[in-house]
Amino acid sequence: MLFSKGVSRLHTMAARAYCAAAVALLATVGFAEPAEDFPSKPIEVVIHTSPGGGTDTTARTMLIGMRSALSPNIVVTPKVGGGGLVALNYAGRRARDGHTLLAITPTHLFAIARGQGSLRIDDLVGVARATDDPLIIVVNAKSEMRTLEDLIQRGKRSPVKWGTAQIGGVDHIAAAIFGKRAGTRIAVVPFGSGGEIVTNLMGQNIEAAGLNLTEALDRIQRGDFRALAVMSEKRLDSLPDVPTTVEKGIPVVYSTVRGYVVLKGTPQDRIDALEAAILQGMKNPAFQSFLSRSGLSMQGIAGSDVWNRQIKQMYEDARAAMQELGMLR
């Protein structure tokens, strides 16, 4: 009994998804060919971090809504390791039939730019973007560095001790590029996680760091940290008084962007169905409150077109940055 009930529920879900896909197709092509049932088996969302991290929480809160939009049978599959490489390689081995979604961050693009792993940039097809979490240059409020200029001057005397999460990660590249373009010296101290950077900046074991908005906002507002600049083009609504690196004449724009991709070769109607379901999932109150509670803007959410262009752009930027730093072989 229970079984048959589950199956029939699955069928309605599938039918609903099919309708969504059909509508999407009608809009673009004019009329739709009958496609086979999708999804016909569990959909995997492959992430590169262990349970509890930002990528994991983003995916799981998004899935609450996505499950009711597409299929109850969607699972998170953690494939941890190698700065996203294990997840990339795993996704590369799966059939390109829309049943495998990959969560990516700039870290994955750096790995691809280094030529690691089995996938190339053209293999990635953006489905939807979830969050855009800009990097902010912060110092301890007790620090003598009051402006970005102070920090640049300070680094000319001796390297500024700058906390980062991982070597080769987005905040490391951002710090290195910033140092180079601002003509100052930075000594990167890797800590492995944002939380440890915060502790060590509080304890003044390090002098500066590039933290995500989600990690730093609360401490900036409380007066523990001083924000010297946002690594973006436009000022943030949540920090209107903090200048951007661009307006200070140092073109360094970095943020932790999280979004979902499938691999090239996945049928377009399925990509559309996934996009619609993910966007639906991100409209769900659970995801919306997750965003606002983490201090993130709703503008982080974007569909396939915007996200796809951004992936390509971020990849080109990553290559250029690594070339500049001599990190490409």
Next chain:
Amino acid sequence: MEGLAAGLEIFSDPTTLGLILLGTVAGVFVGALPGLTSGMAIALLLPFTIFLEPIPAIALLSALYCAGTFGGSITAILINAPGAPPAAATAFDGYPMAVKGEAGRALGIAAVSSACGGIFSLVILILAAPALAHLAYQFGPPEYFALTVFGLSMLASISGKSALKNLLGGAAGVFIATIGVDLTTGVERYTFGRPELYEGIHFIPFLIGLFAMSELLIQSTRTHQILERIKMTAVLLPTREDFRKVWKTILRSSVIGTFVGVLPAEGGTVAAMIGYNEAKRWSKHGSKFGTGEIEGVAGPEAANNAATGGAMVPTLALGIPGSATAAVILGGLQAQGLQPGPYLFEQQPTLLYAIFYSMLLANIVFLGIGLGGAKLFSRISLVPRTFLWPTVFALCVVGAYGVEQSMLGVYVMLIAGVIGFALRRYGFSPAPIIMGLVLGKLVENSLAQSMIIFDQNWLLFFERPIVVLLFSLSLIGIFAAPVAGLLRKTAKEPASANSIEE
């Protein structure tokens, strides 16, 4: 303190109460199963807690955290397979006790020590959290380096086996910890180009292999021997006399565990290691550790559960997680729209006390489960080995696979099992290897970070008072025993006769 009474309201809400009970039972269960940890369970529950009110949500998560830490000891004692990393040190003496037919006694000691450690740390949390939290800021990379050096200073004597073998085992553990991408340089070490190895050898499969798998292999060599049946004394609980023997150890480990728990990113595993070390150092039967001493169970168990309350101190008071699991709970708090930090104590005293009471209740409930269940669980040690160990093997494989859902974990577990088997046959103990592995990465990373911060001038270590203190303690720890021995030798006849007798 008005929140102290207001927080009591959680006991009048059946939903919250039910969730705490559920969290505790589930926590003991996932904690006991090798490969499943309370951190994973909490992460899986997180999206669903968004639908709950803040207090029931956090009550559920924190109850799971407390109980999960205790649960690990059950399998560590019964089948030498620590259910979770913090219980690794519990297996050092817990399993030998079960082998001697004292499973119930070991489980009872573990339950009581865990609850005492947990409750002690909660009292500290409620009394001194804001003040204690700032300790977290005092601990930069140099202090972590000194702390790990202090932990490693006990390596030579951690098990009763020869000091040389212990040091070799410890070095092997530290070596295994170097596998993967180096944190401070980004260089790949011993990865053979396999991305799966970039993050290093995962601790849980290695732990399961080294303990449970190697034990299975050792058992399998004994099938032709006539086995001595474990007596029904196995189900007996610890006596009042036992508790008289261990209360000092419990107290000491509670302090150590709370302290180590407060340090960000240091969880129950390191706390338990240091708790074990110190239990051994101060015990009258230190040389018998590793053969089934109750202090060897009480030491790590009180410490790892004290670390749960300790870890909540920086998590709540600073918004900085004190352990990996606390990091997930922090995510849960933030998902509820609560921003932990110094202001949480002023703005949300009720919530804070609610967390305190839920963890307190969780500790009491798992004490009940632990003591009540000890008689039942301990019967596992009476199961004939021919039936028990194949089951354990299945559990090992599932656990090793489950951590990252990859076969690599299973291979690591099998290889670690064979290595552990060989080493044990040649008189090595797994304890120093695990200790080296737990502390190895930390000692290396904190040294590298310190040297960047110090502009490569190591003399700056000695300008930091906590570092100097910990270094001195390590020196005393290393040289106290030999020096005392030397003094005794030069002393009169009766003294030297005594020392031989020991």
